[in-house]
Amino acid sequence: MVSMKDIARECGVSVATVSKALNHYSDIGKETRDRIIRIADEMGYFPNSSARALKTKRTYHLGVLFMDEANSGLTHHFFARILESFKVAAEKEGYDITFVGSSISKRKTSYLEHCRYRGVDGVMIANIDFYDAHIQELIMSDLPVITIDHVFDNRISVVSDNVGGMRALTEYVLSKGHRRIAYIHGLDSSVTRARLSSFYSTLSAHGIRIPEAYERTAAYLDVNAAAEQTDALLSLEQPPTCILYPDDICCLGGINRLRAKGLRVGEDISVAGYDGDMVAHITDPQITTIAQDTTSIGQTCARKLIDLIENPKSTIIEQILIRGTLEEGASVAAID
Amino acid sequence: MVSMKDIARECGVSVATVSKALNHYSDIGKETRDRIIRIADEMGYFPNSSARALKTKRTYHLGVLFMDEANSGLTHHFFARILESFKVAAEKEGYDITFVGSSISKRKTSYLEHCRYRGVDGVMIANIDFYDAHIQELIMSDLPVITIDHVFDNRISVVSDNVGGMRALTEYVLSKGHRRIAYIHGLDSSVTRARLSSFYSTLSAHGIRIPEAYERTAAYLDVNAAAEQTDALLSLEQPPTCILYPDDICCLGGINRLRAKGLRVGEDISVAGYDGDMVAHITDPQITTIAQDTTSIGQTCARKLIDLIENPKSTIIEQILIRGTLEEGASVAAID
């Protein structure tokens, strides 16, 4: 590991001069600077991030915090897609990412402590339970924070347009002639509430009311729960002609159950998912879904967080809405 | 941020003493130690990882390097599962993880340089192209390295038992009475070669030969390619009765194509996948597959890498084989 000291010796100058040359300070001669830069390059120098961090309090590390009900972590398709684009965008700006855990060398700690221990410059939080005490502590701290799919005052958030998405989906289903539309939604969260209210308001904008029994709950990504609720809907006196699911995975669970009952999905019965998960494209029939723009969510998140870190004064605290798009599959039949 | 200096002042001792107390040195009085630990705790002290790293050359950070043909990154199901369990196991041992990129503050660098810049204690490499020059540089370096699914001399590797897995799968298919078995395999790699040779040797152990045209290639996770190859197989004079796919995703692509042709999968025609991906469980029929033990792979990887870091002398350089299990779905029909 070649350090500034080595370069200083090689160039016959002091370490401070080397530091200035490499960090584009003004009070240094052009010739010396060029020479130092050239020699540093030849010697294969690159900075020591720990030393730099110690002195400057900047690590160029972004913390990522994610936790869902099922504790699926990185295997959570939707989050993985966001994280991937977040990572790519962050790296482009010179930031690496690391996960925020709840322990420091085997000792239990809070997320905030972990962040301070590692000296992350900022944190991205994507979480189901934003009211967890440790999450709250982080939200209330002076650390730059950005949240996904949940809004806090005084915090920047990137939110998928659940209201618009659900409206588009509902209107699509209505346009196909459906009136008896059931909605199996996820467990309570701000996302669920947004979709649910958008669902009802879109229906009533079209003067449509649905029976109470058409609204049911199944946890996100819980295939069995989705299948059970599908059963329940089918056994109603007046079963729905179309079922909306919490997500594409659940939708697939529903499809299987429907098919097992001898129904042809996309003909006898219609279904739709949410997310735009890869599985939506490879099922048969393809699932009609709202593709959440995870690329944009992750990218926006990274850029905005970095902006906040580098320009804390001028960065506007706002809620950024990312629109999704309706992906038409063949799972919703046209009826009359 | 409370530092050792603050604790030293509060306790009326020197920083050196505080350091000793908190790091369980022997040459310190029990009383002073307990008092220092108590006060440090009360003051909410935790170490500064940058400062510690600077002095000790240990960051308790593990680097993760993953790159696949399609550049899917974290959205790669199989890798995401491994990474998740790797992460959990690493955290349990007090290590955080970070991704190894190929740039340092916007400047292009090699993976090795990035690792040195961040001072990671070790690196986990899961990769398609192990012969990339930058990967090679890393492999040849003095950094603790562990590789997944690829063996290098002098390097520890954790390898999924592709030979055993493929044998089990082939034997299962044979036991169901199939003789005309086709294999659409992934692009060339050590994994592909292991599975392929195991496939053939299992067949010949049972005295079975298959036409050359039964062996076909489709990139991993490439649904369209899998569908195309499925078509090609069906249009043969003697089509196979069972088709093995590179992975479960591809298998689903195949299933859709077969169904589109009016074939009943699991009855008229049989298929099997590989991986034990979540989608294998939620398709209809459920896909018979070899579930790779990603939990064990990730966990073993983390533990072994940490062992190598902490006990470089006594750690045995070995190839650790992780067995998978046959998950029987309903996609392989019994024929006579």
Add this chain to the structure above:
DNA sequence: GATTTATGGTATCAATGAAGGATATTGCGA
């Protein structure tokens, strides 16, 4: 008096930043 035990002092890790000093350059009046 030798040895053990407990504690402090100081250098060090690699980098940054503030302050200062040695030249060179410029300004401006005589």
Add this chain to the structure above:
DNA sequence: TCGCAATATCCTTCATTGATACCATAAATC
């Protein structure tokens, strides 16, 4: 045109960041 001060340029020295390691030293024990 010269002389002297003022200024600019370029670089160095020294302190600092938080923690650890080595050596020194004082007190206690045998």
